Amino acid sequence: MSEVTVRVQKVRTASLKRKLIFFGALAGLLVAASFFSSYLCPWDPYEQNLALAKAAPSADHLLGTDRYGRDMLSRVIAGSYTSILSTLLLVAFISVFGSIAGIFCAWSGKRLDTLVMRLADMFLAFPGLVFALAVAAVLGGGVQNAIFALAAISWPKYARLARSQTLAQQELPYMQAARMAGCGTLGLIRRHVVPNIAGPILVTAMLDIGTMMMELAGLSFLGLGAKPPIPEWGSMMSDTRNLLATHPWVTLAPGFAIFVSVMIFNLLGDTVRDWLDPKNRR
Amino acid sequence: MKWKKLAALALSVGLCFGALTGCGGNQTARNAEGKVLTIGDTTFNSSNEEPDVNPHNAYAGWACIRYGVGETLIRYSDDMEIQPWLAVKWEHTDDLTWKLTLRDDVTFSSGRKMDGAAVKQCLEHLIGVHKRARQDLKIASIEANGQEVTIKTTEPKPALLNYLGDPYGCIIDVDAGFDNGIVAGTGPYVVTDMKPDDHLTLKKNEHYWGGTPKLDKLTIRTITDGNTLANALQSGEVQAAYGMAYESYPLFRNDKYRISQISTSRCFFGKMNFDPDSVCADPAVRKAISMGIDKENFVATLLDGNGYAANGVFPAGSAFGGDKVKAEKYDPEGAKAVLEQAGWADADGDGIREKDGRKLVVKWLTYPSRQELPLLAESAQSTLKDIGIEVDVNNTADHNQVLKDPKKWDVYAMANVQAPTGDPEYWFTVFAVSTATKNQGKYQNAKLDALEQQLSLEFDPARRAELALQMQQIVLDDHAFVFCSFLKMSMISKANVKNYTSHACDYYQVTADLDVE
Numbered sequence: 001m002s003e004v005t006v007r008v009q010k011v012r013t014a015s016l017k018r019k020l021i022f023f024g025a026l027a028g029l030l031v032a033a034s035f036f037s038s039y040l041c042p043w044d045p046y047e048q049n050l051a052l053a054k055a056a057p058s059a060d061h062l063l064g065t066d067r068y069g070r071d072m073l074s075r076v077i078a079g080s081y082t083s084i085l086s087t088l089l090l091v092a093f094i095s096v097f098g099s100i101a102g103i104f105c106a107w108s109g110k111r112l113d114t115l116v117m118r119l120a121d122m123f124l125a126f127p128g129l130v131f132a133l134a135v136a137a138v139l140g141g142g143v144q145n146a147i148f149a150l151a152a153i154s155w156p157k158y159a160r161l162a163r164s165q166t167l168a169q170q171e172l173p174y175m176q177a178a179r180m181a182g183c184g185t186l187g188l189i190r191r192h193v194v195p196n197i198a199g200p201i202l203v204t205a206m207l208d209i210g211t212m213m214m215e216l217a218g219l220s221f222l223g224l225g226a227k228p229p230i231p232e233w234g235s236m237m238s239d240t241r242n243l244l245a246t247h248p249w250v251t252l253a254p255g256f257a258i259f260v261s262v263m264i265f266n267l268l269g270d271t272v273r274d275w276l277d278p279k280n281r282r
Numbered sequence: 283m284k285w286k287k288l289a290a291l292a293l294s295v296g297l298c299f300g301a302l303t304g305c306g307g308n309q310t311a312r313n314a315e316g317k318v319l320t321i322g323d324t325t326f327n328s329s330n331e332e333p334d335v336n337p338h339n340a341y342a343g344w345a346c347i348r349y350g351v352g353e354t355l356i357r358y359s360d361d362m363e364i365q366p367w368l369a370v371k372w373e374h375t376d377d378l379t380w381k382l383t384l385r386d387d388v389t390f391s392s393g394r395k396m397d398g399a400a401v402k403q404c405l406e407h408l409i410g411v412h413k414r415a416r417q418d419l420k421i422a423s424i425e426a427n428g429q430e431v432t433i434k435t436t437e438p439k440p441a442l443l444n445y446l447g448d449p450y451g452c453i454i455d456v457d458a459g460f461d462n463g464i465v466a467g468t469g470p471y472v473v474t475d476m477k478p479d480d481h482l483t484l485k486k487n488e489h490y491w492g493g494t495p496k497l498d499k500l501t502i503r504t505i506t507d508g509n510t511l512a513n514a515l516q517s518g519e520v521q522a523a524y525g526m527a528y529e530s531y532p533l534f535r536n537d538k539y540r541i542s543q544i545s546t547s548r549c550f551f552g553k554m555n556f557d558p559d560s561v562c563a564d565p566a567v568r569k570a571i572s573m574g575i576d577k578e579n580f581v582a583t584l585l586d587g588n589g590y591a592a593n594g595v596f597p598a599g600s601a602f603g604g605d606k607v608k609a610e611k612y613d614p615e616g617a618k619a620v621l622e623q624a625g626w627a628d629a630d631g632d633g634i635r636e637k638d639g640r641k642l643v644v645k646w647l648t649y650p651s652r653q654e655l656p657l658l659a660e661s662a663q664s665t666l667k668d669i670g671i672e673v674d675v676n677n678t679a680d681h682n683q684v685l686k687d688p689k690k691w692d693v694y695a696m697a698n699v700q701a702p703t704g705d706p707e708y709w710f711t712v713f714a715v716s717t718a719t720k721n722q723g724k725y726q727n728a729k730l731d732a733l734e735q736q737l738s739l740e741f742d743p744a745r746r747a748e749l750a751l752q753m754q755q756i757v758l759d760d761h762a763f764v765f766c767s768f769l770k771m772s773m774i775s776k777a778n779v780k781n782y783t784s785h786a787c788d789y790y791q792v793t794a795d796l797d798v799e
Binding site for chain 1: 661
């Protein structure tokens with residue numbers, strides 16, 4: 001390898017590292033802000049003051065107020081708790097549950113593998129949001145039910161990924177060596193399989209955060225997510241869409257929050273993927 | 283790579299162009315079909331019990347009369363006084379007998395002449411299938427003789443003519459059938475096509491007795507979402523709209539549109555559930571709710587002033603409405619004291635009161651087709667929380683189904699025209715007396731029932747008003763309902779639409795004079 005190639009590689013790695021730190025910090029900041037949102041809100045996000053209804057952005061209310069006179073900035077910050085933490089919870093659940101199901105399928109007998117995979121195929125056969133809508137409609141509104149609905153349609157992706165990765169790992173010589181050295185099934189999974197398949201699953205999960213946030217906001221927008229007066233970005237946009245033409249800040253504020261958050265998590269996901277890609281780190 | 287970027291740019295521009303051209307209006311006043319008009323309506327749907335135009339089906343008579351399909355024997359003036367319509371005169375021959383003389387120049391859209399026999403057949407069918415009409419009209423027998431109809435009632439029925447003006451009283455040709463909710467009426471327009479919850483298409487009735495209708499084709503589009511309706515009117519997809527959210531009005535207060543507005547008895551009110559398991563079974567909770575809703579601010583801000591705060595069942599301006607009855611005023615401190623006294627206290631400090639281990643949570647059921655009802659729910663949610671009541675809002679188009687299960691709601695907030703017949707008795711017989719068709723909360727008061735008996739037999743208008751006031755006071759003292767606001771009925775149209783005018787009764791909309799230039 002020539003000296004120039006090595007130097008280019010080093011620069012690329014350093015650039016990736018900077019991007020990773022930058023987007024990681026931004027995402028961390030978002031998560032922290034959502035976690036401590038109740039301390040960050042300048043006004044009570046639930047307190048109505050009809051005298052201030054639909055006030056334009058001002059020094060007191062940086063993002064204006066909604067039709068009930070509630071401070072939009074505080075609502076957007078409080079909404080991050082519901083929107084971001086619900087999304088992280090959802091992604092954590094589907095990635096862990098899906099991966100366990102996938103590893104289990106790869107390790108179990110053919111009959112069980114076929115059964116679970118056909119079940120996964122069934123879930124994948126439905127158009128995602130339509131199925132989530134149906135599930136949420138049956139269970140009723142509320143963030144919890146929306147999360148459940150999205151989880152129901154999203155886990156098979158991870159199950160398939162984990163299964164295929166596990167099957168590939170099973171064939172590798174080091175696994176046979178480990179078996180011959182007396183390593184049990186659980187030990188094999190814990191020590192050898194999980195660390196080796198974690199990368200692709202992590203990348204998928206990171207890239208999924210933005211998608212799930214959009215889908216959760218979509219369900220809420222359609223009235224199947226958060227119920228009033230809980231601030232959640234999707235339902236905030238839905239509730240105020242009548243005001244888009246006359247008082248646009250009320251609708252645009254939560255929309256902008258979704259846009260920024262989804263972008264940060266997507267860029268972070270891309271960066272993590274690049275970082276874990278051996279081609280970029282050779 | 284450059285060509286790829288260029289291709290992406292071209293595609294984006296193409297998509298934007300396509301989207302923008304899609305927003306353009308595609309309706310013109312005059313096309314190959316003649317003069318056409320499309321009206322968007324948020325209320326013409328099954329969840330409002332208006333799935334079709336058959337006046338003998340639930341509240342579908344409202345659509346029948348509203349869209350110019352049917353007409354009643356009498357009509358209401360702007361002051362809600364009775365006037366001749368299909369009947370030219372009437373006579374009250376004794377306490378139980380009414381003799382009506384019909385117009386001689388009216389034919390149904392089926393081609394049949396409207397005569398006494400047709401009216402008799404229609405009214406007999408109505409009371410056979412429509413429970414509310416049967417209870418209201420109390421008809422014992424009908425006799426037809428040429429253009430004369432003699433109606434005998436089982437008991438003195440002073441408000442009979444008022445009830446005959448109710449939309450269910452649209453005179454239709456029963457022999458023409460009820461083809462999936464389509465009927466043959468006497469109005470200026472005839473139904474050609476209907477898909478419930480989607481659209482109704484009408485053509486002009488060439489043989490209309492009141493002159494040739496101005497439009498050749500009229501389409502009513504069901505658009506339940508207020509925002510979609512506003513967009514449809516702006517884009518020209520519809521040229522007139524009923525049920526627009528007040529929040530969208532600023533978009534239409536300019537020379538391009540006309541807004542026709544009139545005060546009506548349409549009221550936003552909450553119905554309490556008296557089921558023993560409901561928190562509203564406790565009189566203190568009902569009283570606190572009545573004291574805990576900030577009506578004035580709701581009207582001023584969330585209705586944008588397009589109404590006024592309600593006191594009792596009926597609006598001011600009638601002999602039986604307005605401030606003539608005493609209702610609870612917004613008084614959060616008083617409401618807290620009422621709850622405190624009844625044993626509802628916040629022991630765990632979470633802001634919500636409890637009693638005997640039960641949290642004071644009110645299940646508030648409402649529906650979205652009246653655009654401001656969800657706003658009332660959220661406003662009440664906030665003001666009631668201040669007094670220690672948690673409100674769990676269920677805003678659903680499926681409200682009629684939920685309403686059937688008394689365990690699923692405590693307060694049902696709805697919109698209703700309180701005196702659509704210009705008479706007070708209607709409201710009590712529909713909502714308040716123990717046998718009322720829409721008394722889903724099972725409210726009962728023996729004195730109210732007895733007064734209703736008196737009201738139903740009373741001919742003197744002054745005495746009727748007095749009885750109506752007494753009955754309202756009972757309902758208010760029991761806190762069986764909380765009356766929040768009366769609304770101005772508003773219809774918006776493009777500036778080139780003529781004679782699309784609101785009426786105090788709320789259901790006269792499409793007339794032969796409706797025109798588009």
